[in-house]
Amino acid sequence: MAKNVLLFSGQGSQYVGMGKELYDSSDSARAVAKTACEVLGYDICGIMFDGPDEELNKTANSQPAIMLCSLMALECAKEKGLHFDGVAGHSLGEYAAMVASGVVSVQDGFALIKARAAAMQKAADDNDGAMYAIIGPTPQEIESACEKTEGYVVPVNYNSPVQTVIAGESTAAEAAGKLISETSSAKRVKVVKLNVSSAFHSKLMQSAADELLEFAKGITFKPADKEFYSNVLGEKLTDFSEMPQLLAKHIVSPVKFTNELAAMQAAGYTDYIELGPGKVLTGLVKKTLDGVRAVNIENADTLEKAFG
DSSP, rough: HHHHHEEOOOOOOTTTTTHHHHHHHHHHHHHHHHHHHHHSSSHHHHHHHHHHHHHHTSSHHHHHHHHHHHHHHHHHHHTOOOOEEEEEEEETTHHHHHHHHTTTOOHHHHHHHHHHHHHHHHHHHSOOOOEEEEEOHHHHHHHHHHSSSSSSSEEEEEEEEEEEEEEHHHHHHHHHHHHHHHHOOOSEEEEEEEESOOTTSSSSGGGHHHHHHHHHHTSSOOOSSSEEOOOTEEEOOOOTTTTHHHHHHTTOOBOOOHHHHHHHHHHOOOOEEEEESSHHHHHHHHHHOOOEEEEEEHHHHHHHHHHO
């Protein structure tokens, strides 16, 4: 039997209408959505399904919306007979991974993401930050360019051997992207500004990390019942005794996704199933690992393709 790992989407993957087919097709998906709305205290489904874009793109809404879409996809996939041995998430996707692996309940998962999103929205409003995906150059080239750039900018997402995200002060991040474009030895360089409201996973989010730490101390965490791979460690997490501290560190630390993928492949994972809007993580798997299967599940069509 194939060894499956579930991957949960991160911020920036949201779009108006995501999750609507899943919601309409499954009682279990609707039950998760009801819990989400109750915990959040407002109708997140309305924003997900109907927008407008500017409302959905607010950090305070996009994070719980992406998590809800991911968990509805999980419920629909379970109804099709999905089995899995491990979980991982990209940035906020780790919260859906925690729910999927039993680290926290659905209710506590949404309580955590509500607190995280609100704290990060506040930090974003207080800081002029930006993020850019750099495609083509090596991580080492990107690190060097950031060090040479005036102002604060650092690599924050190590997504694949040829894709690294930088974040920092808006002017510094833009300047670093320009420097990389002009000096990289890569044959092709692409610099893309991300659809996020600030410099996530950088020190500009420290106030959010401090706020989340205090909130998370009131949440009950359990050891995962599936193998759980961590962005902060870049490998499997085995000690769940200090989750509040780890979640706080997660907000201001790089996402070591390429290391996670290497660790998963070394552990024998052959099938990588992305749950949530878009197929960014599916693409990263295909660019990083050879000899594995990667699929995404975000609607009825992709669900049928994955299990048909």
